[in-house]
């Protein structure tokens with residue numbers, strides 16, 4: 142699918158290409174979700190996985206924030222773990238606990254049983270949703286597709302759910318590097334193909350979430366994560382602009398850059414100007430307001446947004462966002478207020 146000319150010249154895509162813009166584009170990670178009453182209402186009737194796997198529902202949820210908040214991009218409603226199931230790693234979401242992998246990956250034999258599938262066969266509902274969302278957006282704003290990077294996906298598959306220290310993941314990585322690399326390569330193959338298929342279905346930009354990669358130091362990132370994440374960006378091969386995001390990744394941003402990404406995401410632990418200096422001004426940056434500030438008070442929230450804009454200093458290539466996703470208890474009005482603030486205070 143060819144990106145409509147209007148979308149190509151949108152603020153968001155121009156910022157991804159580090160072209161000059163009239164004002165800074167803004168969107169929010171997890172802009173769809175439980176902080177919105179209309180999302181909670183749908184969740185009364187459907188599970189999270191039903192929302193992800195039913196194109197009509199995924200389309201509706203993707204558009205909910207677009208109707209309420211002045212965002213410059215929509216993001217596909219899906220979840221990071223979606224590709225694991227066809228690879229033979231089924232999971233569910235448990236209320237109040239998050240993801241739960243049915244049979245966590247713990248051994249070389251488990252890894253050898255993981256299937257490298259063609260996402261075009263296995264995940265057709267995602268591409269159907271993308272086509273439907275693109276139709277509904279009618280070229281007004283671009284659509285972001287996404288997937289997880291190998292380290293973050295592997296950590297869920299190995300830990301079985303959320304982890305604070307990634308002990309099982311690192312034990313496998315250090316204890317059997319060859320098996321780790323086979324697993325990460327399988328994930329990179331599927332994720333690379335999945336993102337290309339999302340672009341073919343109409344995604345204008347894709348974001349690679351390596352949310353938990355901040356658990357690695359630079360040497361371990363280079364050895365265990367970088368080659369696999371790089372393979373994903375090489376597979377995408379410039380078909381669409383790319384965003385590469387991690388949490389608590391300030392100390393490895395300069396190496397994540399080597400793996401790929403036209404735009405690198407930064408969280409709030411590092412000032413935006415420091416982060417951009419580490420990344421280099423030949424790449425864009427996305428971020429980096431602390432999502433907790435959205436809980437209030439309003440004056441502190443807006444002065445923090447002003448600080449992010451000041452540190453970006455109107456350089457081409459800044460996309461305003463949070464340092465991580467919107468929290469469930471966030472008042473919608475505060476999200477609306479930040480979007481409005483960025484629109485009004487970033488005019489060039």
Ligand code: CP3
Nearest residue numbers: 170171172173174189216217218219220221239350352466
């Ligand atoms: O609006 C958007 O940003 C798109 C939707 C989106 C979801 N998950 C929906 C979702 C995106 C981009 C994701 C990515 C995702 N999923 C990541 C990477 C981004 C990040 O937050 O670091 C990760 C690590 C996951 C895995 C995941 N999914 C976890 C850990 C959880 C539970 C945590 C929680 O907030 O409860 C989920 C569930 C999930 N995925 C929800 C949503 C809206 C929770 C809502 C629900 O239960 O209805």
